[in-house]
Amino acid sequence: MSSYLIRNVSVVGAAPTDLLLRDGVVADTGAGLSDPDATVIDGTGLVALPGLVDLHTHLREPGREDAETVESGSRAAALGGYTAVCAMANTSPVADTAGVVEQVWRLGREAGLVDVQPIGAVTVGLAGEQLAELGAMADSAARVRIFSDDGHCVADPKLMRRALEYVKAFDGIIAQHAEEPRLTEGAQMHEGEVSTRLGLTGWPAVAEEAIIARDVLLAEHVGSRLHVCHVSTAGSVEVLRQAKARGVRVTAEVTPHHLLLTDERAASYDPVFKVNPPLRTATDIAALRAALVEGVIDVVATDHAPHAVEDKECEWAYARPGMLGLETALSIALDVLGPEWDLIAERMSRTPARIAGLEGHGLDPAPGVPANLTLVDPAARRTIEPAELASRSRNTPYARMTLPGRIVATFLRGEPTVLDGKAVK
């Protein structure tokens, strides 16, 4: 195993120090460390963060390897500063059996770029009719703890209740894509002034808020853990705030794009801006940002949703919803939150690692801790070129935007996955 000596680096914004990575762990910290065998990295001006952890990634394998594979998505994640990602279940076949989650888990290990933690489907085939084999997925080698029908809402309240009851036995989590399907039939974008102007069918905020309100009540009734995916409205924030104040075991995520982009983008009719839930208003963005700072929203999760060219470069109405996120998330967080390193570490690493129960992740670099970390250059600015992304897909909404921050290096258990801003393998 190789060792690395990172000199003069700021750990989560603190005064510069040296970090020695050896045998997969942070062997030592402090000024003036030396190790004749170590590769030296000049960390001057860089910030070391615990490796980022994504609770919401679509890797598309099995089934749509043309859009992303476990390996290409893992590489995109490492380049974004991630050391662990949770892979959503809406693959083909759906990750609703022990066999499929073990396959994804194994592919993640083989790629070896980030820890890939599969999420299992809640219902067979994401059809919302009968519970998937949650216990078998939990007991499998993939040790699934989070279940989600993401892409679809578990709309049937009785099924949602049973799922919450089932996972309680092993302290599992149901992660809900909150969308009341009857309120979003034919929806193309956020329902509001812009949708009226464009004449597109709207996805009202209440379609999200009604499900979150129902689900926090169900989670409270059952005493189980609920996680709300991609919260996008000011009203959802208020529902979550009240539930948390009552002690409901609920956590929530917001995506980078919902923190930055508004529904005005739809006026371009460029399907790169089509996503579920849809981009909302400036008022929603302000509420989401405040909730993230306050902790009403616990984490930033990417909802990295790669789509093949033919599924995106078509008419708005026919385009698949979803956008890339892994390679730009830290930059968006930096843009939105500023260099609030402790807050960024909390919302993008420590808390998501704790929610997913990922041992060895989400820990600040300190002696004895597994060396899962990333080095950020906060002073760098970069212009996003879709063709340069490691993802197999090109559907970034930030094309040709100049964003702050650059990932210089990422380490997974002491081995670099990214060096000098480039993937190592």
Ligand SMILES: NC(=O)N[C@@H](CC(=O)O)C(=O)O
């Ligand atoms: N976010 C999206 O618009 N799309 C996601 C599914 C989802 O997260 O709901 C996808 O799988 O493409």
Ligand SMILES: [Zn+2]
């Ligand atoms: Zn979703």
Ligand SMILES: [Zn+2]
């Ligand atoms: Zn998703």
